[in-house]
Amino acid sequence: MPFIGEVKNACSEKPAGTSLAYWSDRIFEETHGQAVVVSGVFRLWLEHPPAGTSVQTEAARVPWFANSNPDHQVELHPITAIGSLNFLGHIKRIRAGTQSFTGYGLTELVTILNKKLTIQRITIRGVPYVRIQGTKTGNNHWNLRARVLGPPEVIADGARIALDVLQGAQVVPGALALPAVAVSGTVAHTKIQTLTSGDIVQFQALIRVHLPTILDRVTSTEQQIPLPVEFVLLDID
Incomplete structure (x- = not known):
């Protein structure tokens, strides 16, 4: 691979x-x-x-x-x-x-959040694997507005926060408490240290599949789940 x-x-x-x-x-x-x-x-x-x-x-x-x-x-x-x-x-x-550079916005986010993945735990020649099936998903970079849910959580190589992505004053459907991480030593990591619950922010980020959700939900039975996402913050104001 x-x-x-x-x-x-x-x-x-x-x-x-x-x-x-x-x-x-x-x-x-x-x-x-x-x-x-x-x-x-x-x-x-x-x-x-x-x-x-x-x-x-x-x-x-x-x-x-x-x-x-x-x-x-x-x-x-x-x-x-x-x-x-x-x-x-x-x-x-x-x-x-x-x-x-300006990334994707709310219209594309709604499309992404409506996508599905098919996941299953399988074994090939005695070795366990997780099989993930889905459709092509571009939309790498994003510029969005969000509400912060709580202070940043310290993780091994940076910090994590949860964000409600907003359209006006309303949360975008499916965009409640989306995880976002900042890498230690970066601009975004410095900035999120001052954030508290309820702060309204604008951010630019890279998106990725939230693997902990897949690992929590995968079983030997094939199942379809909503595409779980997480943002990797590049900047936040």
């Missing part, structure tokens, strides 16, 4: 102290010919499913691919470090030069 790493703001944040113009060159320089530790946010999202009825599985060999964005569902995104290269400062509001 392909496992893709993605650096945030790779175009607007150039490598410092080097003549190399692109992060692809700097990363190649850092990693070529040696194994390095790569860290980042684990993300499952059905953004690039294989064509037709093809299935991607952890049990299969990764095929050769001709570009840096092959069919895949599993990522380290955002990447926080590659060897000695630290990318925490890249995890912030997305920009292209001096232009700010």
Whole structure:
């Protein structure tokens, strides 16, 4: 199964102290010919499913691919470090030069929240797996308005808050108490420390499948569940 790493703001944040113009060159320089530790946010999202009825599985060999964005569902995104290269400062509001990027909004969120996943615990050659079936789901980045539910909860590598996504003064159907995480050492992590219950915020975030929900609900019987989502905060005001 392909496992893709993605650096945030790779175009607007150039490598410092080097003549190399692109992060692809700097990363190649850092990693070529040696194994390095790569860290980042684990993300499952059905953004690039294989064509037709093809299935991607952890049990299969990764095929050769001709570009840096092959069919895949599993990522380290955002990447926080590659060897000695630290990318925490890249995890912030997305920009292209001096232009700010705006993500998806309420119309698309309603569509996402109405999607379903089919899940089942299976065994292949004595090894347990979780099978997840769903339809292609793009809509990576979001700009939304929300109400904070309680203070941030400290987790191992950052903090978590719950958000009611709002349309005016009303909660968007299905968008009650959606989880959102901020990576330690990022702009968003610093900002959420001051939030309290009832605060109204605007945020930009990456979205991912909320895996704890799947692991809590999956059984050996195939079942369909609403697509569970979680936001990875890039910025919040």
